[in-house]
Amino acid sequence: MRFSRKETIVTIIFTLSCTMLYAQQVRVKASVNRDRILIGEPIVLQLEAELPEGESYTWFRLDSIDHFEWLAKGSVDTLDAVQGKLYKQLVTITSFDSGSWTIPRLSLQVKNSSYLTDSIPVSVEYSNADPNKPYHDIRDIIEVPAAETNKVNYIIAIVTLLAIAGLIYLLTRKKKEKVEAKIPTGPVMTAYEKALSLLSALKPRLMQSNGHVKNLYIELNDILRDYFREEKLVLEPDSTNDQLVVRIKRYINKEQAIRLAQSLRLVDAVKFAKYQPSSGENEEVLNSVQHAIEGINEQIHQKQTN
Template structure:
């Protein structure tokens, strides 16, 4: 052995080289075609390998200059003895003609940046075959009309005749006579209205013992009758003023005194100074009824 140190160095290199390869970061980008027509899609593939347990920040693929991203697949991962491997495919195209370059794209592993190689793509228009003759512009081809369209004028004519007939019928149709409004019901006289109100009050009687309401209604019936029949302003007057007006009426003294007594009782009930019984209620009702009949015969 001429140089044992040299052999030791060579053996050490052979033993450590796999570990060195396994600890390397690999980032590569490739395309399936490097010549396309404008708008034609191509596949851009990313292959990345990093050591196990290291953090990765993926490529920023928001925009690629001169290229449009049509579809972006999700990165696939795979763990093996070489480390953690990533694989992703993008479908891209370009609408700019000429030599367009996919620039180096950068990812970061443990904060350190790694870039792929740039990839030139030749983007061109469709090539015309100049050996062929130009094609003339063709005339417009008339499409035959469906057979049913020949019936359209007849259908329109039939609808027109029918519509004219309906309009003529509606114009000549005799109009129904407007029903005359029902004749107004004859208004009750003051005397009839007063008797009807008294009869309704008799049927109702005392509602829940409301004596005040009963006498107030009895008093109002007399006032309304005198206002309508005798044209006496009674609605805004007190019972004392009403009695003063009744003194001028040609009534019998006994009938007048009974009416005065009934009006006074109505005032006593109104101010809660008197609580009449059933006999008083019936007597005062009869007095008011008799007074209305008497006053109705005056004129």
């Protein structure tokens, strides 16, 4: 059966119109509740698709996204829409890599066609603590008037004489009989046992601090840092708290890493911004630090046992 040229053109226009009308009935969208986060903070990614009634589809593939990690994937909810059905899913992600990253375009498959969402830029940053301030509280350098030259010379001469006298005493005194070294009366504490003991002693003081917690938060931070150093997990003494979390997150699960990151940001706020936490926040910070140490110790112990 042959079609005339006019019939062929009409057929093509009709086909294109139907295709465009169908495409208008399919709508996909991806959005986030925030596009700027601190390391370890969660992001809620909402995925939407509006399709004609009864249309079959293949939902967005949620495998992996560079620089992001999945925390939770909610179920796909179905709602009535003007032109069919609206499908929604909430998924929670986070990132432990600082920098400017992009959630890529995600694809929804309907029949033989793919519909892509827009890409979404996200900025992942360290905490807002002042990086120019020393991490541990150190007293400022106190300027003193320069001493007169003669006084300085006298002091140097006296110190030198005392040093010579001490050296002569050490060289001329009789050697003492060798004494066997004393054997420790108790077992040596491991880094894990030491950290838990210090946290246990710190807890009642923190709970009864009545708002004066800055020094206690510094002590808490030092307990965690000392544990990391003794376990040789973090050797850099000038690492920020966010950098500490990035370096040890492979030893703990995602929930513990997020709670620890949030707690250490609170520690920074207390130390550098004079933030006054509540008693509930004090307990939460202490518990998150303890759970992180327990999780790390268990992970290291399992590796050594295996």
